[in-house]
Amino acid sequence: MNITVVGSGPAGLYAAISAARTAKVKLVEKQDRLGGTCVLYGCIPSKAMLHPSILAYELSRLGRKIDFSFDEAQKFAKEAIDRLSKGAEYMLESQGVEVIHGTATYRSGKINVGNESIESDGIVIATGTEKPKVNFTIASDDIPYLNKDFNSVAVIGGGVGGVEYSWLIKMLGKDVHIFEKQNEILPYLDSDLRREVTKYFKKIGIKLHLGHDVTISENKVRFADEEFSADLILFTFGRKPLLDGFEEIPHEKWIRVDERMYTGVGNIYAAGDITGSFTAHEAINKGVVAGLNVIGNKKVYSPIGVPKVLYIEPQIAYVGNTNGKCVKINMAEVARAIAEKETEGFVKICFENNKIVGAVAFSERAEEIISLISVLMRSTLEEAREFIAPHPSYLEAVWEALRRFEP
Numbered sequence: 001m002n003i004t005v006v007g008s009g010p011a012g013l014y015a016a017i018s019a020a021r022t023a024k025v026k027l028v029e030k031q032d033r034l035g036g037t038c039v040l041y042g043c044i045p046s047k048a049m050l051h052p053s054i055l056a057y058e059l060s061r062l063g064r065k066i067d068f069s070f071d072e073a074q075k076f077a078k079e080a081i082d083r084l085s086k087g088a089e090y091m092l093e094s095q096g097v098e099v100i101h102g103t104a105t106y107r108s109g110k111i112n113v114g115n116e117s118i119e120s121d122g123i124v125i126a127t128g129t130e131k132p133k134v135n136f137t138i139a140s141d142d143i144p145y146l147n148k149d150f151n152s153v154a155v156i157g158g159g160v161g162g163v164e165y166s167w168l169i170k171m172l173g174k175d176v177h178i179f180e181k182q183n184e185i186l187p188y189l190d191s192d193l194r195r196e197v198t199k200y201f202k203k204i205g206i207k208l209h210l211g212h213d214v215t216i217s218e219n220k221v222r223f224a225d226e227e228f229s230a231d232l233i234l235f236t237f238g239r240k241p242l243l244d245g246f247e248e249i250p251h252e253k254w255i256r257v258d259e260r261m262y263t264g265v266g267n268i269y270a271a272g273d274i275t276g277s278f279t280a281h282e283a284i285n286k287g288v289v290a291g292l293n294v295i296g297n298k299k300v301y302s303p304i305g306v307p308k309v310l311y312i313e314p315q316i317a318y319v320g321n322t323n324g325k326c327v328k329i330n331m332a333e334v335a336r337a338i339a340e341k342e343t344e345g346f347v348k349i350c351f352e353n354n355k356i357v358g359a360v361a362f363s364e365r366a367e368e369i370i371s372l373i374s375v376l377m378r379s380t381l382e383e384a385r386e387f388i389a390p391h392p393s394y395l396e397a398v399w400e401a402l403r404r405f406e407p
């Protein structure tokens with residue numbers, strides 16, 4: 001069986017190596033390097049650049065000081081990008097996947113690259129998204145590669161991307177202003193979380209301008225009746241699906257797929273951001289399902305309990321919804337947090353019909369806390385209560401919330 005995968009981001013990579021279990025797989029990638037948005041512009045460079053910011057933050061809390069330059073942070077990013085892009089190459093090569101560099105298009109059941117047509121018994125489309133292109137602004141994709149000195153940044157958008165990069169850049173000693181047209185940052189997340197993060201951002205000196213739209217001109221942001229100058233204007237929302245050349249595949253804004261990642265056309269599957277989800281871990285897991293199904297399996301992608309993390313310090317993490325009856329544990333009550341002077345924030349777990357339906361954490365190690373909760377969401381309350389947290393640990397916040405909950 002011959003399978004063609006388009007895109008080498010997390011979705012395409014995992015679709016290709018999953019299909020390669022039994023099929024001969026070709027992967028088409030239009031960029032010179034492999035890894036997609038996640039490795040080249042997104043998850044990896046942003047987390048590598050975050051590392052010096054976290055060190056600076058942790059030391060400042062202890063009254064010490066360490067300065068990292070923006071260039072040093074970029075160096076961390078470039079090293080991580082190189083290693084992981086080569087890692088993607090190695091993964092594909094070791095599974096016998098042939099990589100073709102070029103731009104793929106789809107017409108009448110065939111993938112074409114330049115003048116060549118690739119014969120395939122099945123296709124996985126994992127073309128992802130591209131950055132927003134707005135005059136006078138840069139996108140988060142540009143940050144690891146930016147070659148310009150700057151002291152001040154106007155961040156347009158106080159959503160997930162805006163909050164993450166604002167914190168990182170602030171910790172590298174820059175002046176940061178967030179402009180958000182809603183009345184709060186993180187407008188679509190839990191209200192306790194919004195309130196606490198807003199308070200925290202004000203405390204660390206990130207300036208918030210809320211409740212009005214902006215007009216942007218060169219180095220200037222007009223907001224309500226005021227004009228702000230900034231060395232950089234960072235636009236943080238509105239990524240676009242990469243559907244050019246794939247218009248024949250049924251889509252609205254995103255490619256439509258069922259729970260098996262099937263597009264409804266021939267033996268064609270799609271996975272990752274192009275199907276309307278926006279994290280690398282969703283892309284990876286959807287990629288695995290698409291890659292296995294295109295070779296004849298019947299796997300289903302289950303979106304229950306997908307955790308989301310914003311990598312600032314303290315971290316922000318959430319899963320499911322926080323509509324039910326909730327129990328909130330402040331980190332100031334958690335022994336390990338007290339021992340480590342990490343008492344900022346809270347964990348809130350919500351229940352409906354004797355099950356956990358969601359949670360938010362704004363705390364040290366929120367990524368671990370929320371991952372545990374996402375697993376417990378698959379159990380009954382009685383089963384979840386059998387979980388024993390190590391002492392002293394941040395996971396005791398989860399144990400305590402389960403103990404306190406009264407149905």
Ligand SMILES: Cc1cc2nc3c(=O)[nH]c(=O)nc-3n(C[C@H](O)[C@H](O)[C@H](O)COP(=O)(O)OP(=O)(O)OC[C@H]3O[C@@H](n4cnc5c(N)ncnc54)[C@H](O)[C@@H]3O)c2cc1C
Nearest residue numbers: 007009010011030036037038042043104128272273279280
């Ligand atoms: C700044 C930033 C930070 C992020 N941080 C995180 C994070 O911390 N955690 C997280 O989970 N997610 C994060 N994300 C999101 C994550 O990067 C995406 O969810 C993930 O990359 C989606 O994977 P994908 O495989 O669907 O698409 P992509 O990674 O976008 O890969 C698509 C690939 O397809 C190629 N392609 C497109 N069209 C064609 C064509 N016609 N022919 C050939 N090749 C083509 C592209 O060149 C690209 O390499 C972040 C994103 C950004 C922008």
